Amino acid sequence: MNDSRGSGEVLLKVERLSKAFGGIQAVRDVSFTLSEGEIVGLIGPNGAGKTTLVNLVTGVFPASSGTVVFRGSDITRQRPFQAARRGIARTFQIVQPFPAMTVLENVVAGALFAGGAADRATAENEAMAHLEFVGLGAEVLRPAASLTLPSRKRLELAKSLAMKPKVLLLDEVNAGLNTSEIDQALALIRAIAARGVTIIIIEHLMKVVLSLSQRILVLHHGELISSGDPHDVVNDPKVIEAYLGSKFAERQKQLAGTAP
């Protein structure tokens, strides 16, 4: 991907954000900024605090300390619906549809309550366009509960897009998909990014992260241990250690040292 996409204007600024659940420090002193138009990968081993970080940015949990600034205003204390209306949309690791409603109604909800659609008819037109875009145009009248997993993930994306987001936080949209489904999902995420939506993508599959991200943030035990250019980050000894353990990292270092 080219690096010239970001316009450079800071959209989201997270400063020294922490969250403790009782004695467990889930997120510790995390700071980063997000510029308009960027695609940033957020990686880290299981339990590193990635989803908690997303929950802090979208107001699901109140932060223990630190601030979140979005387009110049402090939004640390916001509630999820306020985040949605401001233009911070997210998808869930475990999809969260309105199961008994139709696919169309699910997306209409996004357009009506967060996307600023003036009335139901406008919301339905917008929703149809988003559903066509994600490839669910033929299934709009089915109940959301009847969709297959890949289609539900697409529904989540359509719902998020209907909210007209400035920032889209994708929490493992590819989890549970097979290889060809992942390729389709990747194409879709690229198409969304091409519309100018700033994206944070949480992902376990390095292939996906490396092919999409302009920049990568690495969380480990709730701390931001590395960030920057994707290839620098994956070669960072701290990151290798976090993923593969200290012994393996040590051996890597020795190998690097003995190499001519």
Next chain:
Amino acid sequence: MKARLPYILFAIWVLALAATPWVASNYIVKIATFLAMYGAIALSWNFIGGFTGYPSFATAAFVGLGAYSGALLQNAGMSGAWLPLAWLSGALIVALFSALIGLIILRMKGHYFAIGSIAIVEVLSQLASSWSSLTGGGEGLNVKFLAGGPDFIGRVFLYTMLVIMLMAFVATLLVDRGRLGFGLRCIQQNEDAADMVGIDVTRYKIYAFVLSAVFCGAVGAAYSSWVAYISPTDSFSILLTLKAPVMVLLGGPGTVFGPIVGSALFVLMEETIWAKFLDYHQAVLGVVIVLLIFFLPGGLLRLRFKKGAA
């Protein structure tokens, strides 16, 4: 044309109830009044229990508080021509009360909310029993009789209850077609997702809770004038609190006409079949609840829709 049919049937139903004083005995007028009253109560419960999916057992708290507020205001001078003002004030007091209580108990979900809502009934009932200086305590409270013969009084309260039911119905229509109803259905389906999609869930739930209370308050206040004597056990009746959801579940929760159909069937069953089982009628209620849960989880109206769709 097909979509209009339920509205036409509903209009005929309302006109039939309204016509009873002119064509039928006072006993039938009394049943018509109960039909309107329970129609309003079922429509009320539908806002919180049907649209929003919060199993409220607070109905009796709203009816009882409305009854006591209305009765005390009437005894303080809001009687005669001022009576409608007493009923309106009772409804407003209940609306305010439900908004404040809603702020607290709507933080709970599922079983916890159900228990919390039933506790409100108990607390208010205890309060009415022990605050003797104001409420007359366990001995109850006499309310000034409305002047006029039994025919006139019968008509007044039939039309009062009908008007309350129609107001609850119009409110239901507006909610059902509007943004609020759509948002409440989203909350019923998945509250976290509703929050994430930009719905102010706390505010919407409070709206639904107040809507479920205000018409019950009006019913309670009018009821106190009708029977002219209220007591804590009669006003804050646990049985009433159970009847409301059963009626709506019988008809179809979250639908516009379900509460009307369900409450009408329930009242008619109560008057015809259960009157023959005086000793067992609460047991029969239990059997109806169990049968509903097993065979009609979506109510009678949903049953018909399902057949139509298949």
